[in-house]
Amino acid sequence: MLNLLDRFALAHTQVTRFNADLKEIVGPDQKFGAKVELKLTPRDMPRDGDVAQFQVTARLLCRGHREGSETIEPLFNVELILQAVYRQFAGDEVDFETFTAYHGSLTRQLYPLIHHQLKPVFEQFGLDQVKLPYDLPGHGSDTVSQRQVH
Numbered sequence: 001m002l003n004l005l006d007r008f009a010l011a012h013t014q015v016t017r018f019n020a021d022l023k024e025i026v027g028p029d030q031k032f033g034a035k036v037e038l039k040l041t042p043r044d045m046p047r048d049g050d051v052a053q054f055q056v057t058a059r060l061l062c063r064g065h066r067e068g069s070e071t072i073e074p075l076f077n078v079e080l081i082l083q084a085v086y087r088q089f090a091g092d093e094v095d096f097e098t099f100t101a102y103h104g105s106l107t108r109q110l111y112p113l114i115h116h117q118l119k120p121v122f123e124q125f126g127l128d129q130v131k132l133p134y135d136l137p138g139h140g141s142d143t144v145s146q147r148q149v150h
Contacts, residue, residue: 008086017081
């Protein structure tokens with residue numbers, strides 16, 4: 001598998017959409033579950049001189065629900081769309097088809113960026129016990145997670 005992080009540098013990021021709705025107060029002892037979905041969509045971009053570059057749209061959606069009842073109105077919804085531009089800095093030139101085939105390898109870099117954007121929002125909503133995949137044991141968190149969300 002080709003790891004694009006060995007050949008591409010993150011040149012620019014921009015949040016293009018951010019929606020967060022807390023439907024009701026969630027007490028610190030209230031049990032709930034959450035589902036996190038991350039979708040990456042690569043897009044072709046014009047070359048920057050002699051350098052290949054591509055855009056990746058990262059869309060993260062997190063929905064919380066009362067434990068055991070995923071069909072009821074969610075307790076909270078959080079949606080973040082982040083645009084990331086990658087420029088090639090090493091190796092043989094990568095075409096868009098190859099970039100598209102291996103763009104999943106960029107998740108390791110995009111999750112921390114998304115985490116940085118969302119962690120303060122969860123804390124402001126009183127949902128600081130929510131752990132994104134980046135927080136899970138073995139992924140950089142020093143504390144034991146109270147609730148694992150993935």
